[in-house]
Structures are given as C-alpha cells and as structure tokens.
Amino acid sequence: MLEELEVRNLGPIRAANLALGPGMTAITGETGAGKSMLLSAIQLISGSAASSARVTPGADDAWAQGVFEVMLSGRAARISGEAGLPPQGSGREQASVHGPRRVALRSGANLDVADDAGVGEDTTGELFLSRQVPASGRSRAILDGHTVPQALLGEVSGELVTIHGQADQMRMASPARQREFLDAVADCERESEAYTKAWDALQAADAQLKKIMTQESGVRARADYLRDSIAQIDKVDPKAGEDVELKERRSRIENAEEIATGVGSALMALDSSQVALDSDGDADGASAVDLINRAVDSLRSIRVEGGFDDAADRLESINTDLADVVYTLSGRMNEVEDAGSLDSINLRIHELDELMRRWGPELSDVITWREKAGYEVEDLDASPQKVEELKAKRAELFDAAVEAAEQLSVKRAAAASDLAVSVTRELGQLAMGGARFEIRVVRRQHGGSDAHSLAVDPASTEPGLRREEGATGFRLDPLDAHGMDDIEFLFTPFPGSPQLPMGKSASGGELSRLMLALELSAASRRQVVNTDMTFIFDEVDAGVGGKAAVELGKRLAQLARTSQVIVVTHLPQVASWADAQFVVSKGGVRERGVSDSGGTNAATETVVPAAEGSVGRSGVETTVTKVEGEARVREIARMLSGAESKTSLDHARELLAASNL
Incomplete structure (x- = not known):
C-alpha cells in the first residue's frame, strides 16, 4: 500500500507530505483547490508523461515520491530486485541492501533464513518510487534512490497502483486492457503460461519453415554449383x-x-x-x-x-x-x-x-x-524432406496451441459469466439498478465462418458457450499471442438504451461507478488478494447523490477491507466512510476547529508554508491538511451545506457515526 506521498513544487502545491494508512482515504476540498495535483503526483510516480508546465513558477523542479509497503514475495519487490539496483540511502533511513533483500531488512527479516529457506508470504518492506520534473529539460524516474528507465518505474508501479480517473477509465475500454482484467480475475495463470509456451514454439517453427522455403531457390542453385564442382x-x-x-x-x-x-x-x-x-x-x-x-x-x-x-x-x-x-x-x-x-x-x-x-x-x-x-x-538434397518434416511438426505444434487456447478460453468464459453477473448486481447497489453489464468472449475461427461465442446475460439462467453449425476446424488465423478469443465489455446504462462497448455507452460518472463495480467484483473473486495494490478513484461520485451516494461510500469501504483505497470526492456521504480524510484548500489557511473540550482542533497541517509572496500558478497556494475529530466534522458539514451551522454539524456527526460496516 501507499504509506506516504510527498509532493513539492507541483502546480499550486509548494510542499505537502501525506502519511497514509490502510483502508479508505478520502481527499476532499473545494473545486479548483488543487486535488487533481495530488492525483498528478501519483501518476508521475507511476511512470506517466511529465510536463514542465506543472512545475510551480519560480521553482527549479517539481518532486513527487511515494513510499510503498510491499509484500517481499510480491511482483513489485521481485521486479525491483531483478533490476540490479545497488545499495542506497532513502530520505528516511539508510538502506544497506537493495531489492528484495533491502525490503527484507526493513521488515526485520533474517536475511540468512530468507536466502536459504525462502521469504514468508506475509513479510513486508518498503519501496521508494520518485519522479523529478525540472522546469526545463528531461524528467528523472527514480527507484529506491537510483535513476531508472521510466518504463521500469511504470512496471513496478503497475503492481502497486490502479488509477481510475477518466483518462484511465477510457484506457480500460481497449480490448487489450479488458482481456488483461478478465485474465486477472479468471485465475488462469497456469493456462495462460501453457498457451504462451505453445504459441512461442509455434512461432519458432513458422519462422524456421519460412526461412527454408524462402531460401529454396537459392538452395537449388547452391546444390547445382556443388555438384558441378565435385564432378x-x-x-x-x-x-x-x-x-x-x-x-x-x-x-x-x-x-x-x-x-x-x-x-x-x-x-x-x-x-x-x-x-x-x-x-x-x-x-x-x-x-x-x-x-x-x-x-x-x-x-x-x-x-x-x-x-x-x-x-x-x-x-x-x-x-x-x-x-x-x-x-x-x-x-x-x-x-x-x-x-x-x-x-x-x-x-x-x-x-x-x-x-x-x-x-x-x-x-x-x-x-x-x-x-x-x-x-x-x-544436406541440401534432403531439404525438401526437411520441409515436409517441419510442416508435420508445425501441424502438431499448432494443434497443441489450439488445445491450450481452448483451455484458456474455457477459464475466461467461466470467469466472464460470473463477473458479469456480479458487476450488474454491484451496479444496482450504486444507483444504477437498470444497468446491465455483459462480457462477450468470441472464439475466432478460420475465415470467421464459425465461432464459439459467449454472451453473458445476467438475466439469463443459462449463460455459456454457443457453437455455430458448420465448423470447418481451426487454422492459423484464429490464434494470436494471447489465445483465440476476442473479448469485449458491453454496457447498457439504463433500460431501453442500446448495448454498446464500454466507454461508448457510459458518461464519466457512470464509467467511474462501472469501474468501481468491476473492482468490487474482482476483489470478491480473487483467491489470493494482492494486498500490495492501491486503488485510486477520481470523480467516482459524478451524478450521484442521496442514498446512492451512501451506498457508493459503503461499497468503497468494502473494497478497502482487502486493498487500500484512495478516493477524490465531493460527496460527504462518500467521505464519511473513509478511515482517514485529507482536505485540499487554497490560500495556505490552516484549518481550525473546536474540540468537544473547547480546545484546539484535531486537524494536522501537512504543508510547509511557502515564503511570503510565493504563490501557485493561480495566484494562491494550496495546502493539504489531514482532518480528524471535530475538524473532520466541520469539513463534512461544509461539504453538506457549504457553511457551518448547528444543523449541518449535527448532520455531519450523524453521517460519520452511521458510516460503519
């Protein structure tokens, strides 16, 4: 999970340090206060494109760093270790080893035991993902204190962070991302690896066969020359x-x-x-x-x-x-x-x-x-015979690849059926009772004349495979590097609306709730929960209010039981479910409140104020404050009515008290 987020000189944020915990974290604040810059910071450490236009005017560079608690046995720690990073010191403590060993050291693990007997599945440590964006010039991607390729930072962060902003939601509309999501839910790693192995063997045979056949005329000329010379x-x-x-x-x-x-x-x-x-x-x-x-x-x-x-x-x-x-x-x-x-x-x-x-x-x-x-x-005289032998071998490899693809397809089909039903049910809980989600898995066949298709309809009691008549058998063209399936997520937002591919039939708010429903359903299907993962939702509450907003917050809190959740929200009904809340505000004004005992508030200022006269691009400085106790009540009251009053404060207390699973 993301333990700490440090931001410096990014847009209107001069300096901020957010100490994050497990569960659900809400980020709130007035429109235009700069909440998006926190999301931008996370995107930067996730390897996204950097722009010098986001550097605070007058600053030399912008800086973002995330400190992640990771499972030593997880992919993120393994990727870091495989990168061969040398020892380095972090901003908080000196590290004497790198990669998985450094992570083990942070967790207090016995390195000799870890090396000899393997690391326990629950052993955790920390990884530092950083990004430096100069006012001019190229940005630096930094992993555990060492400059690395931007792609490597993205690969590591891909195992740690899933962002559901509008741009990220649109990427989920691509068939490749949909296939990856379904495969992750389908628990088909074994079938996927078996198919990849079969596909690679088939590709190697095809390359060898193509080379021999391309060179056939040259082979004949060479053989004639050799015979004449020998004579x-x-x-x-x-x-x-x-x-x-x-x-x-x-x-x-x-x-x-x-x-x-x-x-x-x-x-x-x-x-x-x-x-x-x-x-x-x-x-x-x-x-x-x-x-x-x-x-x-x-x-x-x-x-x-x-x-x-x-x-x-x-x-x-x-x-x-x-x-x-x-x-x-x-x-x-x-x-x-x-x-x-x-x-x-x-x-x-x-x-x-x-x-x-x-x-x-x-x-x-x-x-x-x-x-x-x-x-x-x-040897050359035997070339035609070798071609025939290779063709026969290639046919066997193709059959093996088809068989592996079919096994993978069956796994996908079963997962697609269950996932579609679950997502549709979740949408009903998110004020989208008439919406329907469908996953279509189509097995490609030669020339498209026959197909195995899967149309999962939650209203049907018998979703499954339907095979058309007149199958002519598999050929090369139904297979690709990922199997033999065309996968498409389809969405119907309300009764009577046309069923269209995901991304073409949903508004930004609907798409955010659909992504939440997908993540909730996926979390319930995971046999081994990836506790490294942090889910970030932006504008998930667009177009939602009242009871639907309460249910939305509840569903996010349920997801936060198994994974860390960070949500940027305008709704008090959503923020009230959070385990922690941060307020983004303009002007660098410290949030003050009154405790039950009449003392100072329980807000924690997390911003180092800029020097006098220094401002963000908009002319004001943005601060990020963690609110607790009465300070949080006052923030929820502001979100409810825009002003503090006895009624809004009482309502805020009731809302917070009721927001418990």
Whole structure:
C-alpha cells in the first residue's frame, strides 16, 4: 500500500507530505483547490508523461515520491530486485541492501533464513518510487534512490497502483486492457503460461519453415554449383602430395643429363666397380672404397702388441656407410625417366594447378573442400524432406496451441459469466439498478465462418458457450499471442438504451461507478488478494447523490477491507466512510476547529508554508491538511451545506457515526 506521498513544487502545491494508512482515504476540498495535483503526483510516480508546465513558477523542479509497503514475495519487490539496483540511502533511513533483500531488512527479516529457506508470504518492506520534473529539460524516474528507465518505474508501479480517473477509465475500454482484467480475475495463470509456451514454439517453427522455403531457390542453385564442382574435382581425382611429387619428377627429367654425369662421377670416385670401364678397359684411377680397403689391409698387417685393429675397424665402418651411399646413388641412376613422359607429367600438373586456383590454394585444401561439399550436397538434397518434416511438426505444434487456447478460453468464459453477473448486481447497489453489464468472449475461427461465442446475460439462467453449425476446424488465423478469443465489455446504462462497448455507452460518472463495480467484483473473486495494490478513484461520485451516494461510500469501504483505497470526492456521504480524510484548500489557511473540550482542533497541517509572496500558478497556494475529530466534522458539514451551522454539524456527526460496516 501507499504509506506516504510527498509532493513539492507541483502546480499550486509548494510542499505537502501525506502519511497514509490502510483502508479508505478520502481527499476532499473545494473545486479548483488543487486535488487533481495530488492525483498528478501519483501518476508521475507511476511512470506517466511529465510536463514542465506543472512545475510551480519560480521553482527549479517539481518532486513527487511515494513510499510503498510491499509484500517481499510480491511482483513489485521481485521486479525491483531483478533490476540490479545497488545499495542506497532513502530520505528516511539508510538502506544497506537493495531489492528484495533491502525490503527484507526493513521488515526485520533474517536475511540468512530468507536466502536459504525462502521469504514468508506475509513479510513486508518498503519501496521508494520518485519522479523529478525540472522546469526545463528531461524528467528523472527514480527507484529506491537510483535513476531508472521510466518504463521500469511504470512496471513496478503497475503492481502497486490502479488509477481510475477518466483518462484511465477510457484506457480500460481497449480490448487489450479488458482481456488483461478478465485474465486477472479468471485465475488462469497456469493456462495462460501453457498457451504462451505453445504459441512461442509455434512461432519458432513458422519462422524456421519460412526461412527454408524462402531460401529454396537459392538452395537449388547452391546444390547445382556443388555438384558441378565435385564432378570437376573427381574427374582429375587428385591425391594428397601428388603435385609435389610430379614437380620433382619433372625436374629430374629436365635435368637427366646433368644428373647422370654428376652421379656417375660420384660413383666412380666412391667405388669404381659400380661404373663401366673406360675405353681402355681399365678404371680411371683408384676409388675411395679401394683406397680404404688398402688402408685397412695395411693396418691389420702390423703385428705388434697394441696394434692398429681399432683404427682398421673404424675404417671398415666408414666403408660400410660409403657402400650405402653408393647403393642409393646407383638406384637414382636407374630412376631417371625417359624424356617422352614429360608431356604427360606437365599436363597432370596443369590440371592440379587449375584445381588449386579455384579451390586451393593448396592441393590439400582442394581435397578437404570436396569432402565438405559432398556432405553439404547431401544436406541440401534432403531439404525438401526437411520441409515436409517441419510442416508435420508445425501441424502438431499448432494443434497443441489450439488445445491450450481452448483451455484458456474455457477459464475466461467461466470467469466472464460470473463477473458479469456480479458487476450488474454491484451496479444496482450504486444507483444504477437498470444497468446491465455483459462480457462477450468470441472464439475466432478460420475465415470467421464459425465461432464459439459467449454472451453473458445476467438475466439469463443459462449463460455459456454457443457453437455455430458448420465448423470447418481451426487454422492459423484464429490464434494470436494471447489465445483465440476476442473479448469485449458491453454496457447498457439504463433500460431501453442500446448495448454498446464500454466507454461508448457510459458518461464519466457512470464509467467511474462501472469501474468501481468491476473492482468490487474482482476483489470478491480473487483467491489470493494482492494486498500490495492501491486503488485510486477520481470523480467516482459524478451524478450521484442521496442514498446512492451512501451506498457508493459503503461499497468503497468494502473494497478497502482487502486493498487500500484512495478516493477524490465531493460527496460527504462518500467521505464519511473513509478511515482517514485529507482536505485540499487554497490560500495556505490552516484549518481550525473546536474540540468537544473547547480546545484546539484535531486537524494536522501537512504543508510547509511557502515564503511570503510565493504563490501557485493561480495566484494562491494550496495546502493539504489531514482532518480528524471535530475538524473532520466541520469539513463534512461544509461539504453538506457549504457553511457551518448547528444543523449541518449535527448532520455531519450523524453521517460519520452511521458510516460503519
């Protein structure tokens, strides 16, 4: 609930601080005194648009702050914590933690227990929602002392405040707001979450299917290119390292004569037995092998103790290595190819170079590309089959979404029936006995040829679903992100008047009472009451008087049993039901009254007076005063007759005494 509302430099209000409590609070005062500015302050901290035109002339900025008591387990506290706000100090006390932990600290909860075992449903704390509007420039949205996006402030306040002014009532006329209201009353969170999950899965399948079908022509072109490329590579049939080997072979053929001369000379020098004799029939000199053999023989012929066998052994080892070299060179001499094979080698190298130019740069890259291309072609060839498989999967997902939407629709239908009956009954208690409220839930069908429709008529004993003949089955078009229902609130203000959509058939006062009837009916249906919520009603009493006004006040007081209610009213029959009352007045005049004992009044001044000569836009300063005891009697008397008299004072006391549930 809203515990405290602080306002500074907003229109004619220089400074005001309202300490609010549970139950029902009435805000009263003469027309034009500035009651709307208090409502504007609440709208500002709720994330609504800000205007520098509302800043008090001469002030640097306007300021509004609301201190809310919240349930630690509620959505508002969770949203604050999820925003990741750092620690901050408030205007009233220093906070050492933020979000839900800070809230728990304010309530005296054991944080270790809260972290380990969860927080109790009745654990409460405080959140600070603030708004600063400069005389020029952009406004600041502030949550727990830290600047946040305006949307975040609106998201948090949406869990804490429901405002029923004329503009807000007109927003309720939108189908989206009506659907949200009905869903909140229908207790269909589980069905709604199930449908959202099914809808998201269906949307993902549709996106994937659309992408594949859009790319189908490109897929075919890609597959043709890959097949042609694979065919060209396979025709050449390259082998890893083949290009290097071929270039070596070509080099040997091109240098065959030089290779033969050089290798032959080397063999002659190493081992003359490996080459042909010259024309004289004798080797040209001794070879290295011959010379080493002679040296070995010479060393082994020495017959002395400690001879030269070790040296001879080493020379024989050298001779063995030379024999290996000679063998290798002899083999290379035999490998020299015929020059006639050079053309075929050059042709093969050219084919390989062409492959590397297109799919290289290395031959290994060509081979790797061909392997990958083969796998890709297989995938692309399977694309039509994948499309069919995805279509089948999508059909299953659509059926699941339809089933989830039907379950959600059934919940909505049942709630709509009960809610319409309850609202019509409440309207009768609010001096609108001939009014009738109806909720129409229409299940969309393909092409609109068939529909499940729900027309809830409180006068009927059998409200429910009616299915038209000739159903053709569901298609894609009946579904959207919220289900398959078109929801419309219809209102007939008096017998004989046409039934029209809500907002088109009701005046401002009628719409205010209709909103009150909706909230009263919704409160009675809530299985878990949102005790965080504060309901604010503006001009709910327009066009109401006498007994109807008394009943209106009583109904507001009943709503205040489960939620905090703040009502801006001109009617004493409504204000008298409030648990607390604030008076908005012009001129900064302190309200004075006489107590039963003859002492000063019980009014509490909640305005810090402006400096002398400072005024609001209208030339006067507005003050906000909490009235209690005899001061409240005097205010009710003023509202009754416009002046204080013994008769009006007595009437005021009687009215206050009678305004009890």
